[in-house]
Amino acid sequence: MKKISFLFLTLLALTAACNSGEKPVEKREGKTAERRIISLSGSVTEIIYAVGSEKELVGIDVTSTYPAVAEKLPNLGHVRKLAIESLLALNPSHVVMLEDEVSPDLKSKLKQAKIELITFKHPNSVEGAKYLVKEVAAWLGKADESAPIVTQINSDVRKISKPDKKPKVLFVYARGAGTLMVAGENTPLEKMIVLAGGENAGKGFTDFKPLTSESVIAANPDVILMFTSGAQSLGPDGIFHVPGVAATNAGKNKALIQMDGQLLSGFGPRVAEALMELNKEFKKIK
Structure with missing residues (x-):
């Protein structure tokens, strides 16, 4: 898959998190047994809700606008302008995002803070969307819940027919x-x-x-x-x-x-x- 550029990621953002001064990264204290997920991808956030794992979400990024209820969660802004202190304040166990959007700086800071980073490949295609649904659901332990979503995608795609005139x-x-x-x-x-x-x-x-x-x-x-x-x-x-x-x-x-x-x-x-x-x-x- 061709890498989505930094420019597109910036354009897609509806707002940007404030970039405050950098501070030394603190290690997470008192890691809990439950999974506390921060999603830095709107598509991944949608899947988390679609398979019923939304209770594990503790934070989102600016592209996580659907379903609307997701916007009630703490919003960390754009992944490229992320304030690591705001992320650490939510005490996550995992940060999930798309593979092409991981910066070396974020990866390093999460490793230092002992927060697990989970990344997913995401080809921009119908097959890529189905792949992402299945991969995220499997990681969440909800593989069975992905099947109806994929079936619905297949059914809806078959309803699409070419327009008489290609605009x-x-x-x-x-x-x-x-x-x-x-x-x-x-x-x-x-x-x-x-x-x-x-x-x-x-x-x-x-x-x-x-x-x-x-x-x-x-x-x-x-x-x-x-x-x-x-x-x-x-x-x-x-x-x-x-x-x-x-x-x-x-x-x-x-x-x-x-x-x-x-x-x-x-x-x-x-x-x-x-x-x-x-x-x-x-x-x-x-």
């Missing part, structure tokens, strides 16, 4: 008008667009790059795809006021698809739900 789709990440990025090749967003029956309009570059009027006109997407939070940050119809967008097919037809960020890009247990929703929207494009 050209441009994913735009926004945090207000000052931060506008478009998704290129080999990104999780491109994978979702293609799996749902569309064509990524972001060609000729990998990862993300700043949106410019010239590039968006050249891409000429049939529809703009955005996280709901990003679209809202621009205001009503704000994306269509961005220079260049009005000249595209998407701009002329006011074609915009908004989806929850974790649902769209998480490749977790709801991956088929996300694909079905996106596929349904693609079929509406004229």
Whole structure:
């Protein structure tokens, strides 16, 4: 699996944990027999809830937005801006996260604090989502509970059919008008667009790059795809006021698809739900 870049991880974050001054890492005291888990992945958090192990969770990261009840747990912010002191304060026995997101610094500090780090591979595909579900469930001792989830994914994926017209789709990440990025090749967003029956309009570059009027006109997407939070940050119809967008097919037809960020890009247990929703929207494009 191609490594998801630091840039995408930063873009996906809805907020960032404060980076306070570094202090020496303290060892955990009084390790309890029960498992106390901090999840630093929204997809892993979803699976923990889906298999009924949520009582073992004591903390989450910023991408853990589903189910909504998870947001009642202490939030440690973005994994790349994690304050180790805040993590240690929750007295975890285990920290779980995706393999590609582990920094050497975090790994070292967890080892020093004698906290077990559990990592999972996570290919950005339907098969990768099913693999993650099974692996996380097995680690939790809930292997049997993963079977219905995988069965549902398979069933839902079979319901997806190609749209009559393959739309050209441009994913735009926004945090207000000052931060506008478009998704290129080999990104999780491109994978979702293609799996749902569309064509990524972001060609000729990998990862993300700043949106410019010239590039968006050249891409000429049939529809703009955005996280709901990003679209809202621009205001009503704000994306269509961005220079260049009005000249595209998407701009002329006011074609915009908004989806929850974790649902769209998480490749977790709801991956088929996300694909079905996106596929349904693609079929509406004229």
